[in-house]
Structures are given as C-alpha cells and as structure tokens.
Amino acid sequence: MKMVTLEEAAALLKQHDNYLILMHKSPDGDAVGCAYGLCLALRSIGKKANPLCGDEIPELYNYITDGFEMQEFEPEYIVSVDLATADLLSGKAKDYAERIDLCIDHHGSNTGFAVQGVVDGKAPSCAEIVKKILDVMGVKINSDVADAIFTGVCTDTGCFKYSSVRPETHRIAADLMECGARSAMICRLMFDSKSRAKLDMERRVLETLEYACGGKIAFVCISKEIMEKSGASQGDTEGVASIPRQIEGVRVGITMKEKDDGEYRFSVRADDDTDASEICRKFGGGGHRAAAGCSIYADSPEKAKNAMIAACAESIGGDA
Amino acid sequence: MKMVTLEEAAALLKQHDNYLILMHKSPDGDAVGCAYGLCLALRSIGKKANPLCGDEIPELYNYITDGFEMQEFEPEYIVSVDLATADLLSGKAKDYAERIDLCIDHHGSNTGFAVQGVVDGKAPSCAEIVKKILDVMGVKINSDVADAIFTGVCTDTGCFKYSSVRPETHRIAADLMECGARSAMICRLMFDSKSRAKLDMERRVLETLEYACGGKIAFVCISKEIMEKSGASQGDTEGVASIPRQIEGVRVGITMKEKDDGEYRFSVRADDDTDASEICRKFGGGGHRAAAGCSIYADSPEKAKNAMIAACAESIGGDA
Numbered sequence: 001m002k003m004v005t006l007e008e009a010a011a012l013l014k015q016h017d018n019y020l021i022l023m024h025k026s027p028d029g030d031a032v033g034c035a036y037g038l039c040l041a042l043r044s045i046g047k048k049a050n051p052l053c054g055d056e057i058p059e060l061y062n063y064i065t066d067g068f069e070m071q072e073f074e075p076e077y078i079v080s081v082d083l084a085t086a087d088l089l090s091g092k093a094k095d096y097a098e099r100i101d102l103c104i105d106h107h108g109s110n111t112g113f114a115v116q117g118v119v120d121g122k123a124p125s126c127a128e129i130v131k132k133i134l135d136v137m138g139v140k141i142n143s144d145v146a147d148a149i150f151t152g153v154c155t156d157t158g159c160f161k162y163s164s165v166r167p168e169t170h171r172i173a174a175d176l177m178e179c180g181a182r183s184a185m186i187c188r189l190m191f192d193s194k195s196r197a198k199l200d201m202e203r204r205v206l207e208t209l210e211y212a213c214g215g216k217i218a219f220v221c222i223s224k225e226i227m228e229k230s231g232a233s234q235g236d237t238e239g240v241a242s243i244p245r246q247i248e249g250v251r252v253g254i255t256m257k258e259k260d261d262g263e264y265r266f267s268v269r270a271d272d273d274t275d276a277s278e279i280c281r282k283f284g285g286g287g288h289r290a291a292a293g294c295s296i297y298a299d300s301p302e303k304a305k306n307a308m309i310a311a312c313a314e315s316i317g318g319d320a
Numbered sequence: 321m322k323m324v325t326l327e328e329a330a331a332l333l334k335q336h337d338n339y340l341i342l343m344h345k346s347p348d349g350d351a352v353g354c355a356y357g358l359c360l361a362l363r364s365i366g367k368k369a370n371p372l373c374g375d376e377i378p379e380l381y382n383y384i385t386d387g388f389e390m391q392e393f394e395p396e397y398i399v400s401v402d403l404a405t406a407d408l409l410s411g412k413a414k415d416y417a418e419r420i421d422l423c424i425d426h427h428g429s430n431t432g433f434a435v436q437g438v439v440d441g442k443a444p445s446c447a448e449i450v451k452k453i454l455d456v457m458g459v460k461i462n463s464d465v466a467d468a469i470f471t472g473v474c475t476d477t478g479c480f481k482y483s484s485v486r487p488e489t490h491r492i493a494a495d496l497m498e499c500g501a502r503s504a505m506i507c508r509l510m511f512d513s514k515s516r517a518k519l520d521m522e523r524r525v526l527e528t529l530e531y532a533c534g535g536k537i538a539f540v541c542i543s544k545e546i547m548e549k550s551g552a553s554q555g556d557t558e559g560v561a562s563i564p565r566q567i568e569g570v571r572v573g574i575t576m577k578e579k580d581d582g583e584y585r586f587s588v589r590a591d592d593d594t595d596a597s598e599i600c601r602k603f604g605g606g607g608h609r610a611a612a613g614c615s616i617y618a619d620s621p622e623k624a625k626n627a628m629i630a631a632c633a634e635s636i637g638g639d640a
Contacts, residue, residue: 184483
C-alpha cells in the first residue's frame with residue numbers, strides 16, 4: 001500500500017466519482033461516523049457516494065442514518081474507513097476486499113490492503129483523519145456531516161477520556177460543534193443512556209464481583225442466567241468489561257462471559273504496568289496492553305475463572 | 321456588586337498582593353481547581369496567595385493539593401471562585417463573607433455579594449473564566465495550574481458531555497493540555513474510578529430501583545442501611561443522582577437519601593421538557609431546570625417517596 005498525504009487523499013476524493021465507502025463488521029461509532037460523514041460530505045460537493053457495511057447499523061446511530069437514502073450507481077472508487085484489515089469486512093462489503101483504492105485508518109496495525117492509504121496510528125479516531133481531509137478539500141461541513149464525524153471523535157476517545165486524546169482532538173470537536181454537531185445529544189446517547197435491561201444486567205453482574213490477590217484483581221461474570229433474567233442484548237454487555245478495572249486498587253479487571261459448549265469468553269483490562277495481551281496470549285487470545293481477550297474452554301465456570309485468575313496473578317507477581 | 325470585564329479583573333489580580341481565594345463548602349472539582357489554579361498562577365508571577373475552604377479538600381484532589389504549602393501573610397485582597405452566594409461559605413472562610421473584593425463565578429443566580437464581580441452564567445465552569453483571566457493577564461500557565469483548571473473544566477461538564485459545553489470549552493481544554501494538563505489521568509480519576517465501597521453502594525441502590533408513570537419516572541433510594549452496609553462515604557454518593565435519569569424512556573429521575581430526624585433529601589433530574597426546579601420548589605427546594613433538590617420530612621420513607629413521585633407525575637402530566 002502506497003502511503004499518501006492528507007493533501008493527496010483530498011485530491012483523490014475530488015477527482016473521482018461514484019464512491020463506495022466500506023465499514024468493518026459490527027460497526028462502532030467511529031466506523032459509522034466516518035462512513036456516513038464522508039459520504040454526506042462527498043455528496044455535498046456533487047459526488048455520488050454510498051456507505052456499505054456487511055452488518056446492520058445499530059439503532060443507536062439512528063440520528064445519523066435516519067432519512068439517509070442510498071444512491072443508484074456503479075461503484076467506481078472504493079474507500080475504507082476505520083478498517084485495520086480486510087478480514088474485518090463482512091457480507092456484501094467482502095466483495096470489495098480485493099479492490100479497495102483508498103484506506104483511511106488510525107490503526108497502527110493496519111495491514112496495508114489497499115492501493116493507497118492515509119494511516120495515522122496516533123489519531124485517537126479515524127474521524128479525526130476524515131475531518132482533516134475534508135478541511136484540506138475545502139468542503140464546508142454541514143450539521144449532518146458534523147454529527148457523524150463528532151460521533152467518531154467522541155466514541156473512540158471514551159468521551160475525551162482516553163490517553164490517546166491530543167489537544168487537536170478537542171480543537172476538532174470545537175470545530176465540529178461550530179459546524180452544528182449536537183455534542184450534548186450525541187454524548188448523552190453514547191455515554192449516559194442505558195436500557196432498563198442493561199441496567200438490570202449490570203446490577204446482577206456486580207453481584208458476582210470477587211477480588212483476588214488482595215484486591216489487585218477484580219472478577220465479574222456475565223452468565224447466561226443473567227442475560228436471560230435481565231433480558232439484555234449482546235450489545236448491552238459492551239462497557240461491562242471496564243467496570244472491574246475501575247475499582248480503586250485494582251490492577252487487572254476480568255470479565256468472564258458464559259458462551260455455549262463450555263466456552264468462557266474473557267475480557268481483561270490492565271493498568272499501565274501490566275500487559276493484558278500477554279495474559280490472554282497464554283490462552284490463545286490477544287489484543288492491546290490495556291485491553292485484551294481470549295476464550296477458555298472448561299467443564300465448569302469455576303475452572304475457567306480460576307485458570308484466568310491464576311494467569312493474572314502470575315502476571316502481576318502475586319498469589320491468587 | 322459592580323460587574324467588571326475580564327480585562328478589569330485581570331488588572332485587579334495584578335495590582336494587589338496577599339490574595340486569599342475562597343471556596344464554597346463541600347468543594348467540588350471546579351471550586352478546588354479554580355482556587356488552587358488561580359493561587360498557583362498568582363504565585364508564579366511573584367504574588368502571595370492562599371486558597372481557603374471551610375471544609376476539608378476531598379482526597380480525590382490530592383494530585384492538586386499534594387506538596388502545596390500555605391504562605392504566611394495577612395490577607396489583603398479577597399477573591400471568591402465558583403461561589404454563587406456567601407451563604408455557601410463555611411468554617412474559617414465565613415469570616416471573610418462580608419469583605420470579598422472580587423467574585424469570579426459562573427452561576428446565573430449569583431447574589432452579588434462582592435465589591436466587584438466577573439460572572440458569566442453561560443460558562444459551563446468557573447474554571448473557563450479563570451483560564452480567560454489568566455490569558456488576559458499574560459500569565460504563562462504551568463503544568464500544575466493547568467492540571468487544576470482542567471479539573472474544573474472537565475468536572476463541571478461531566479467530561480464534556482453537558483449541554484453547557486461550548487466550542488471554546490474544547491479549545492480551552494486543548495490549550496490546557498498543551499500547558500501540561502494530565503487530561504487522561506484527571507478524567508480517569510474523576511469519571512472512571514470508584515472505591516469498592518462506592519461500587520457496592522451503587523449496586524445496593526440499584527436494587528431499590530422502581531418505576532412509576534409507565535416508566536417515565538425512575539426512583540432509587542440511598543438508605544442509611546445501604547450506607548452502613550457498603551461503608552460508602554457521603555462523597556461516594558455523588559453521581560448516584562444521575563443514574564435513574566440515564567434509563568431509556570425515563571423523563572424524571574428521583575434519588576432519595578435518608579437523613580436524620582425524618583428528613584429525606586431528594587435529587588431530581590429531568591429531561592428537556594420538564595422543570596426539576598419547579599418540582600422541588602413545591603417542597604421548599606430549588607435548583608436548575610435539569611437538576612434540582614429539596615427535603616421532604618415524613619414519618620416513613622414510603623410517604624416521602626410517594627409525595628415526590630406524585631409531584632413528578634403531576635409535572636409530566638401522568639398518573640403516578
């Protein structure tokens with residue numbers, strides 16, 4: 001993949017037409033925000049453009065997708081946003097995996113699957129890069145585009161909380177608000193809104209809270225029973241993994257989710273001195289230092305839990 | 321109180337010396353951040369300055385207060401920050417209630433208790449105003465000052481989530497990060513960190529969750545028993561009031577806290593179409609449209625709860 005500058009990417013997005021913009025499977029706020037935002041921005045300068053995702057766009061993003069209509073055209077120039085590897089394409093988006101012209105991404109691990117790419121591994125969201133390209137293009141960002149891009153900026157930074165946030169992240173947020181982004185509505189929807197079922201599920205999960213290693217490890221379990229009794233959806237479990245790690249004194253937070261056929265799915269969150277991905281690699285998983293995951297197959301939840309706690313204890317040099 | 325411009329306030333903070341900076345009782349992030357930030361900034365240009373609060377500064381803000389030493393001097397010029405009324409002074413700070421020279425505040429309801437004042441009711445935090453004054457003064461903001469002021473900016477906006485956030489809020493955050501504010505550490509500590517006792521208290525509070533008005537009203541109770549069993553501190557209950565309102569479909573969230581002598585303290589959070597302060601005024605309380613409070617005295621928690629639910633139901637035009 002040939003790396004290009006923001007200026008070159010801007011030129012590519014001006015000189016072609018009939019753009020198809022690909023999102024990864026299980027699209028998050030950054031993927032949806034970038035794809036719809038870029039699409040609407042291209043349309044605003046007279047281009048034809050459609051977003052494409054193999055999976056359905058979650059209802060959470062209805063304020064972006066409501067009233068959006070697909071255009072009729074034969075795709076000519078294929079762009080991917082927030083896509084680290086073509087393996088993350090699903091459904092119909094997969095058909096374009098081999099012919100992506102331009103990759104816009106913020107994953108340092110990007111596998112370079114496109115003809116050309118603008119990748120900034122330090123950008124906290126892909127939306128920041130899209131915003132910069134639109135600025136270079138001289139596109140006037142309207143309120144719909146601003147809503148979409150703001151969504152990417154705030155969701156991928158945990159509402160401006162993560163260590164990846166840079167001064168320019170806040171300046172971009174300020175610009176987007178001036179272009180009409182409904183900052184408070186979006187932040188509220190993304191971060192301060194829970195279904196009854198999700199809240200009930202979280203309450204039940206907190207009842208499973210256990211400590212190990214003198215409080216340095218915290219463990220919670222999302223059992224099938226909890227999912228059934230609360231009526232929570234799989235999507236509702238997002239965010240639960242960050243709960244045990246938030247507790248004062250906890251260095252490693254473990255969230256175990258009961259799946260079928262003796263599979264227990266783990267999410268591990270670690271402090272700065274601990275490598276969650278190293279812990280998960282022991283069980284064939286992986287991820288980042290701060291957040292990683294793996295599956296353990298066992299004939300009881302106790303066994304799966306104990307195996308993980310032992311691995312975490314070893315990693316932080318304590319007794320489980 | 322004579323209203324002054326940012327420029328006049330800046331001049332007043334340059335022409336005097338031996339500044340005493342007053343905080344309100346139960347100081348929050350904005351009060352602590354403004355008082356310590358302004359104090360350190362004044363010291364950095366060769367002035368003597370001390371912060372003063374009648375109550376203890378919560379340990380949560382140790383990263384601001386650690387290593388801070390009080391200076392010896394006779395207070396000459398008295399400044400208040402984030403103080404809406406002199407009634408909110410406590411302890412030793414009360415002694416200065418009648419002689420406040422300059423009031424820097426962001427409450428529209430400011431009672432005008434000082435000789436001169438710079439009050440911007442639209443500023444989401446008092447810290448934003450302090451930051452602007454320091455800019456006009458030409459003070460070079462060091463990393464300690466930046467940490468303190470950033471704390472005010474992020475805590476009073478719920479981490480940039482509230483509708484009070486303006487584009488300049490984000491630009492000020494960007495500036496402070498460039499001056500060395502430890503944004504990620506501060507946001508994590510303020511918003512993503514809980515004591516074991518607090519988490520346990522929240523779990524028990526969620527067990528009291530009840531709905532009324534077909535789900536438009538949600539109610540939780542912080543009983544004395546919950547406080548005892550969880551071992552949570554009064555400070556730990558901060559933030560609980562926002563939980564019931566976060567639930568999808570809920571228009572009014574009620575949090576009732578059991579106090580002594582038949583007093584039940586209510587926090588009411590309302591959606592955009594409902595006036596929480598109007599509801600609380602019925603019981604002799606008050607506050608803002610979105611967030612208000614009051615006390616109800618009753619011989620049982622049930623009676624207090626039912627009185628409040630009935631008032632909320634009336635306000636949203638439904639049956640409790």
